[in-house]
Amino acid sequence: MVKVRRGEKLSYRLSGAARALDVEHAVILKVEDITLSFGRIKAVDGASFEARDGEILAIIGPNGAGKTSLLNCINGFYKPQQGHVYFQGKDISRLSPHKRAELGLGRTFQGLQVYEGMSVLDTIMSGRHIHMKLNPAQAFFYWPWVHKEELEHRLVVEEIIDFLEIEHIRKRPIGMLSYGLRKRVDLARALALEPKILLLDEPMAGMNLEEKEDLARFILDIHEGLGTPIVIVEHDMEVVMDIAHNIVVIDWGQVIAQGTPAEIRINPKVIEAYLGVSVT
Ligand SMILES: Nc1ncnc2c1ncn2[C@@H]1O[C@H](COP(=O)(O)OP(=O)(O)O)[C@@H](O)[C@H]1O
Ligand SMILES: [Mg+2]
Structure with a gap:
């Protein structure tokens, strides 16, 4: 039987059936x-x-x-x-x-739609593409600015990696992960869109x-x-x-x-x- 484990952060939650939106x-x-x-x-x-x-x-x-x-x-x-x-x-x-x-609107998929060879980090970064202001051609001319933008994206992504507890696999190719971890990376990618x-x-x-x-x-x-x-x-x-x-x-x-x-x-x-x- 699946029991949702409630960590410290969640300890104040009521059980699902009893919970209603209060406002x-x-x-x-x-x-x-x-x-x-x-x-x-x-x-x-x-x-x-x-x-x-x-x-x-x-x-x-x-x-x-x-x-x-x-x-x-x-x-x-x-x-x-x-x-x-x-x-x-x-x-x-x-x-x-x-x-x-x-x-x-962010979403995850029922099937796994990721590139097997891509690293966890790059997969999650790909979720941020809509927030990236410059295309690669522009990036070539404005590299200091791009560097700053890239750093900001990295910070968001690192936060998500931390949040979903996947630091230990950040450099691994997706293809080498267990099914459960792949699904978690897919969730991370969707979250990267904020x-x-x-x-x-x-x-x-x-x-x-x-x-x-x-x-x-x-x-x-x-x-x-x-x-x-x-x-x-x-x-x-x-x-x-x-x-x-x-x-x-x-x-x-x-x-x-x-x-x-x-x-x-x-x-x-x-x-x-x-x-x-x-x-x-
Ligand atoms: N791209 C598609 N082409 C043809 N039929 C489809 C397609 N996608 C879904 N269907 C059909 O639509 C119905 C609903 O499918 P789906 O939305 O995947 O159901 P669920 O996610 O609830 O299992 C099914 O009969 C399925 O075969
Ligand atoms: Mg379905």
């Missing part, structure tokens, strides 16, 4: 009536939900329910045939993924128990320490119930339920969608 937080992300079809398959079918500032919102649902497709519509990898995405009140539906990243919202796609898939516990603790630390709202797609129900403030349940591309962990746990539609899968 009315503003809506930071609004997904409105999104439909995305691949030929005859409706991957997302009229999905709407809101994520609030300061919350950890989990998206759950059976395999193939459309969770990754929905994240891809939010960050702009996929263009839905219908619907809108609003970020901080602004309609971002027509913006490129790059522009959405510039606005502060996101205003973090979208995580099954960050714990394929991890062993200890790696899951570690990652759950880091996610809580990010939320607590940086205040970053988090939208997390996750399969592990116990983790979701423990760390999420609110849960959106997707089945066949549709939102079939939304509520607190305590509400979702006893929702008949959810139990039906998960028939044969433990919801508690």
Whole structure:
């Protein structure tokens, strides 16, 4: 059983199900009536939900329910045939993924999309590209300035490395790391963007128990320490119930339920969608 280990920083947290957002937080992300079809398959079918500032919102649902497709519509990898995405009140539906990243949408991936030969440090640095003002040609002419800028980026990256406790592997090529550590480096890369919202796609898939516990603790630390709202797609129900403030349940591309962990746990539609899968 996964138990989210609560370190010193987290000792004041209540357990997930009992925790509710104490203040009315503003809506930071609004997904409105999104439909995305691949030929005859409706991957997302009229999905709407809101994520609030300061919350950890989990998206759950059976395999193939459309969770990754929905994240891809939010960050702009996929263009839905219908619907809108609003970020901080602004309609971002027509913006490129790059522009959405510039606005502060950071995300990690379900699969590992990193270059095996790249070092941990360079991989995380690559997450800062949107903050880099000069292109390499300009950099050639303005090297003292570039040096200063580079140093600033390094400082941010070093802080993240420290935060996620990966100093010992900073020089290693990604290809040589365990699966759990690779996922942590992917999280570090997403954090390097200094996101205003973090979208995580099954960050714990394929991890062993200890790696899951570690990652759950880091996610809580990010939320607590940086205040970053988090939208997390996750399969592990116990983790979701423990760390999420609110849960959106997707089945066949549709939102079939939304509520607190305590509400979702006893929702008949959810139990039906998960028939044969433990919801508690
Ligand atoms: N690029 C794609 N091309 C065709 N079909 C896709 C593509 N991406 C997802 N799908 C289909 O959309 C549905 C939802 O997939 P996905 O969003 O990956 O689900 P989940 O992340 O919930 O497991 C599935 O039927 C899947 O096969
Ligand atoms: Mg998926």
